[in-house]
Amino acid sequence: xxxxxxxxxxxRAADENALDHISLSLKQGQWTSVIGHNGSGKSTLVKxxxxxxTSYEGEIVVGGETLTEENxxxxxxxxxxxxxxxxxxxxxxxxxxDVAFGLENNGVEREEMVERVEAALDTVNMLDFRTHExxxxxxxxxxxxxxxxxxxxxxxxxxxDEATSMLDPKGKREVLESLKRIHxxxxxxxxxxxxxxxEIDISDYAxxxxxxxxxxxxxxxxxxxxxDALESSRLVLPFTMAMSKALSDGSYMSYDELVARL
Amino acid sequence: MLSKMLLGRxxxxxxxxxxxxxxxxxxxxxxxxxxxxFANHWTGYLLLILFxxxxxxxxxxxxxxxxxxxxxxxxxxxxTFMMHLFFTKGxxxxxxxxxFTIESAGVVQxxxxxxxxxxxxxxxxxxxxxxxxxxxxxxxxRLCRPLKTLRLPVHEIAMMMSISLRFIPxxxxxxxxxxxxxxxxxxxxxxxxxxSRMNALTPVFIPLFxxxxxxxxxxxxxxxxxxYQGEAGRTSYxxxxxxxxxxxxxxxxxxxxxxLFMIRQ
Ligand SMILES: Nc1ncnc2c1ncn2[C@@H]1O[C@H](COP(=O)(O)OP(=O)(O)O)[C@@H](O)[C@H]1O
Ligand SMILES: [Mg+2]
Numbered sequence: 001x002x003x004x005x006x007x008x009x010x011x012r013a014a015d016e017n018a019l020d021h022i023s024l025s026l027k028q029g030q031w032t033s034v035i036g037h038n039g040s041g042k043s044t045l046v047k048x049x050x051x052x053x054t055s056y057e058g059e060i061v062v063g064g065e066t067l068t069e070e071n072x073x074x075x076x077x078x079x080x081x082x083x084x085x086x087x088x089x090x091x092x093x094x095x096x097x098d099v100a101f102g103l104e105n106n107g108v109e110r111e112e113m114v115e116r117v118e119a120a121l122d123t124v125n126m127l128d129f130r131t132h133e134x135x136x137x138x139x140x141x142x143x144x145x146x147x148x149x150x151x152x153x154x155x156x157x158x159x160x161d162e163a164t165s166m167l168d169p170k171g172k173r174e175v176l177e178s179l180k181r182i183h184x185x186x187x188x189x190x191x192x193x194x195x196x197x198x199e200i201d202i203s204d205y206a207x208x209x210x211x212x213x214x215x216x217x218x219x220x221x222x223x224x225x226x227x228d229a230l231e232s233s234r235l236v237l238p239f240t241m242a243m244s245k246a247l248s249d250g251s252y253m254s255y256d257e258l259v260a261r262l
Numbered sequence: 263m264l265s266k267m268l269l270g271r272x273x274x275x276x277x278x279x280x281x282x283x284x285x286x287x288x289x290x291x292x293x294x295x296x297x298x299x300f301a302n303h304w305t306g307y308l309l310l311i312l313f314x315x316x317x318x319x320x321x322x323x324x325x326x327x328x329x330x331x332x333x334x335x336x337x338x339x340x341x342t343f344m345m346h347l348f349f350t351k352g353x354x355x356x357x358x359x360x361x362f363t364i365e366s367a368g369v370v371q372x373x374x375x376x377x378x379x380x381x382x383x384x385x386x387x388x389x390x391x392x393x394x395x396x397x398x399x400x401x402x403x404r405l406c407r408p409l410k411t412l413r414l415p416v417h418e419i420a421m422m423m424s425i426s427l428r429f430i431p432x433x434x435x436x437x438x439x440x441x442x443x444x445x446x447x448x449x450x451x452x453x454x455x456x457x458s459r460m461n462a463l464t465p466v467f468i469p470l471f472x473x474x475x476x477x478x479x480x481x482x483x484x485x486x487x488x489x490y491q492g493e494a495g496r497t498s499y500x501x502x503x504x505x506x507x508x509x510x511x512x513x514x515x516x517x518x519x520x521x522l523f524m525i526r527q
Contacts, residue, residue: 088476092428106489108497109497
């Protein structure tokens with residue numbers, strides 16, 4: 001369980017709060033989508049959780065423990081994150097070297113490293129590429145390697161910050177399939193950040209952000225029904241949703257209802 | 263064009279050369295850098311060429327591939343050759359124009375020095391092509407470990423090198439993209455005076471710098487969240503395993519050097 005309590009954060013160079021009194025609680029094993037327009041504060045939120053940004057107001061509680069400077073490093077071990085641009089997160093010059101990077105930093109013994117690297121690459125179906133150069137892989141492959149690098153740490157929580165936004169549809173599908181497998185296998189908590197409403201379908205829970213605030217949260221169905229919030233969120237509504245709005249009195253219709261109506 | 267550049271690239275493979283310990287490879291290349299200067303007449307230079315060509319073959323790399331990837335460096339070689347051609351005097355006067363003379367010593371010297379330089383470039387390229395940057399920096403780090411007693415930040419330097427090498431292909435691709443985008447907007451890099459060409463390049467470098475800084479920042483965050491805190495408490499995924507064949511490689515290079523030294527004239 002991760003709780004954000006009244007979290008407020010301002011970048012030193014900025015005039016306005018990047019996060020404005022955010023309160024959220026994310027359950028263990030849940031797949032949460034965080035959705036919001038560009039600049040709504042999604043990345044800031046997870047960077048605070050990862051301890052990259054400090055000096056915030058409010059409180060973060062992870063598994064009953066309040067995040068402080070002292071326990072930051074030990075709590076961070078429960079989290080792993082994959083960023084948007086795969087090219088900017090590789091350290092190793094081969095796939096397996098890169099996946100091993102986090103283990104090396106934590107002083108894991110070599111034999112154990114070899115096993116864990118292999119298992120992680122296998123989970124994302126990239127074992128055949130272990131000696132390849134990351135820069136020569138396709139976008140989807142790169143992100144799967146990055147996910148393996150996160151997964152190898154056996155995190156309780158896997159965070160993806162727009163990790164599929166630079167990928168083509170095929171790459172996106174590959175990554176989502178790997179994620180589903182991981183989510184199903186170990187009940188890893190997933191925080192999936194995106195600005196594409198069409199991607200929240202798979203999640204158990206969704207959080208809509210706008211200008212540093214949470215304007216809506218709940219099950220995916222509830223989010224879809226909250227059309228007012230979505231409209232004000234500056235997000236692009238998926239085609240079906242725009243259709244259903246146009247056809248009805250502005251209330252939500254599920255995909256089936258929509259098809260029946262048409 | 264830029265994507266074909268071989269600088270900083272690693273080509274995975276399973277040749278003998280690929281499998282040598284990176285420390286052995288570095289020591290061999292350093293020895294070769296000295297040995298190159300032993301050659302002082304055509305047999306020596308011929309042997310140097312043969313040596314490098316056979317190493318290239320052993321590494322499973324084709325010469326054509328190497329030359330294609332080193333085209334930019336060819337300019338440097340031509341320049342070296344020209345310098346000697348025009349400025350080294352001695353021997354028979356071959357061409358006597360009013361502005362310059364070319365003498366036989368200039369031609370000979372030009373050819374020799376160019377071969378030397380070309381062989382040095384080729385051998386270091388073979389080294390970087392057959393050794394991943396991680397192994398390379400790993401090896402440098404270990405070979406330089408004694409320098410730590412002088413308080414030199416050996417690990418940090420090695421890490422910096424490895425990351426810089428890692429980013430060369432990415433930045434090359436990016437440069438190419440920017441050039442294309444700017445050309446599409448009518449920028450001209452290939453025509454006009456030197457000054458106008460320089461001016462045309464400014465819109466390439468500025469976005470490139472901005473993006474490089476952004477990448478660096480993102481990478482720093484990525485490294486931090488993956489637990490990187492410098493060298494303390496780190497283990498290494500790569501094990502360097504010095505074998506019989508690594509010693510043999512060094513001995514071979516030494517023998518070659520001694521032989522080259524003995525046939526000097
Ligand atoms: N390093 C920074 N310095 C100043 N302002 C920043 C910085 N990073 C982000 N911001 C601002 O904070 C707000 C939230 O940004 P971010 O969390 O990156 O949004 P998102 O990930 O949802 O696109 C934006 O208004 C952005 O301009
Ligand atoms: Mg973001």
